[in-house]
Amino acid sequence: MAELNADRECGVRPNFSEVARRYGVDRHTVSKYWNGGGPSPDDGRHGRQSGFDRYRDEIEEKAALPGVTAKGIHELLLERHAGDEPPVPGYNAFTSYLRGRGIAVGRAAAPDAHPRFETAPGEQLQFDWKEDVTMHDRSGRGYRFDVYTSTLGWSRMHYFVRSPTRTRDDLLACMADNIRWLGGVPRQWLTDNMSAVATLGGDGRRSRDGRVAAFAREAGFELALCRPRTPQTKGKDESANRFLSRLRAYEGDFEGWEGLDRAIARVCARSNEEPNRTTGLPPELLFRREKEALGPMPRESVLSALVGDVSWQVVPATMLVRCAGREFSVPRRCIGRRVRLLLEPGGRLRVYDGGELVATHDTAAPGGPIVYREGDYAEAMADKRWGGDADIEAQARRNLELLGGLGGGEES
Numbered sequence: 001m002a003e004l005n006a007d008r009e010c011g012v013r014p015n016f017s018e019v020a021r022r023y024g025v026d027r028h029t030v031s032k033y034w035n036g037g038g039p040s041p042d043d044g045r046h047g048r049q050s051g052f053d054r055y056r057d058e059i060e061e062k063a064a065l066p067g068v069t070a071k072g073i074h075e076l077l078l079e080r081h082a083g084d085e086p087p088v089p090g091y092n093a094f095t096s097y098l099r100g101r102g103i104a105v106g107r108a109a110a111p112d113a114h115p116r117f118e119t120a121p122g123e124q125l126q127f128d129w130k131e132d133v134t135m136h137d138r139s140g141r142g143y144r145f146d147v148y149t150s151t152l153g154w155s156r157m158h159y160f161v162r163s164p165t166r167t168r169d170d171l172l173a174c175m176a177d178n179i180r181w182l183g184g185v186p187r188q189w190l191t192d193n194m195s196a197v198a199t200l201g202g203d204g205r206r207s208r209d210g211r212v213a214a215f216a217r218e219a220g221f222e223l224a225l226c227r228p229r230t231p232q233t234k235g236k237d238e239s240a241n242r243f244l245s246r247l248r249a250y251e252g253d254f255e256g257w258e259g260l261d262r263a264i265a266r267v268c269a270r271s272n273e274e275p276n277r278t279t280g281l282p283p284e285l286l287f288r289r290e291k292e293a294l295g296p297m298p299r300e301s302v303l304s305a306l307v308g309d310v311s312w313q314v315v316p317a318t319m320l321v322r323c324a325g326r327e328f329s330v331p332r333r334c335i336g337r338r339v340r341l342l343l344e345p346g347g348r349l350r351v352y353d354g355g356e357l358v359a360t361h362d363t364a365a366p367g368g369p370i371v372y373r374e375g376d377y378a379e380a381m382a383d384k385r386w387g388g389d390a391d392i393e394a395q396a397r398r399n400l401e402l403l404g405g406l407g408g409g410e411e412s
Helices: 002-010 016-023 027-036 053-063 070-080 091-101 168-182 210-219 231-250 256-273 283-293 300-305 374-380 389-403
Strands: 124-136 142-152 158-163 188-191 198-200 206-208 222-225 309-314 320-323 326-329 338-343 348-353 356-362
Touching (some): 016 027, 053 070, 053 091, 124 231, 142 168, 168 210, 256 283, 256 374, 300 309, 309 320
Parallel strands (some): 188 222
Antiparallel strands (some): 124 142, 142 158, 348 356
8 A cells, every 4th residue: 555655654643444445455464464564465457457567568669768857758658549438538537647657758868976974183285266356336336256265175274265366376376375374284285177277188188287296296185186077076175255245245235355355254254154064063173182193383484485576564644555666555554663565576575463454555566656555545544634534535535546556556
């Protein structure tokens, strides 16, 4: 009796007396089969012929066609055998017939299996880009950026950081910051065939970029590439990208690049606080153990030199640091602090206060000798009693225009 199997699958205990009465058997027999999990007693329909048995050969022939549907086969039978007596049974009876005879319809080739795989603590880090994200702040101003993402294989600890572009310089800077943030080096770094890491030659062979390979060698890890067209190989970091969809909730609800960075940091922190669906534990809890298994930190001088030219400056009251023959602004909170300047080969300047990236500028962009980011300049003027916020922003813009620095290299 199919209903016993259905009840068992649903976790429902049947009324043995009612079932026995309906099928003309003893209730103890029903109970025996139920408690023993054995076959159900015969309901009297076993072996009865179906109205589709006469068409079985053509049903099996059509069912073997890739992509065919049960509905399509049934409609074909109705058309072919419109005058048959008895007539072709209905569609529900047809699907029941297919199940009862074990006839699979439109069976395609078995899909590729993507079994989960686990790595030992400190063994692997997967990294990638979340590309071409566009968001708007409270004033409606648009921001286009990319997000570097990484995930440790064992603890699932995530790291997200914004990047203005996805150049090789950007990647190396993000990888160096990733190492600083982790406080150690995973033994293998796995990614796909991003152009900053690998190039495809005319013979179809992939070759690793020399600068990225040198960075990996000096930092002390193995750089591994997924096989082409198999992004699921780094599925842990692909899954991490789902967390970044939460960033969309901040659309129209942040102020400037700093507000956007704070939103990304909150999303990252939250993703590490929540229990992971596979491990059942928060990544930040498991990371306490995995951190002990990471390789040693490279010396800071070595790490920075692998990315670009490094210098140090104390920020004056003007909030300007000097680089490449020009001066560039940093946030007001950096006044009096010794900051690290990293000038990449492509001309991008990154300014760090401790381990925090506080400003980036394009030193090759057109502009005057003094380049203030509009947000930095407005922040400096905030304590001037020149009126409301709108007045301060307007005055800041006028002064920047006079300086010739408005938009001159402003990035983030």
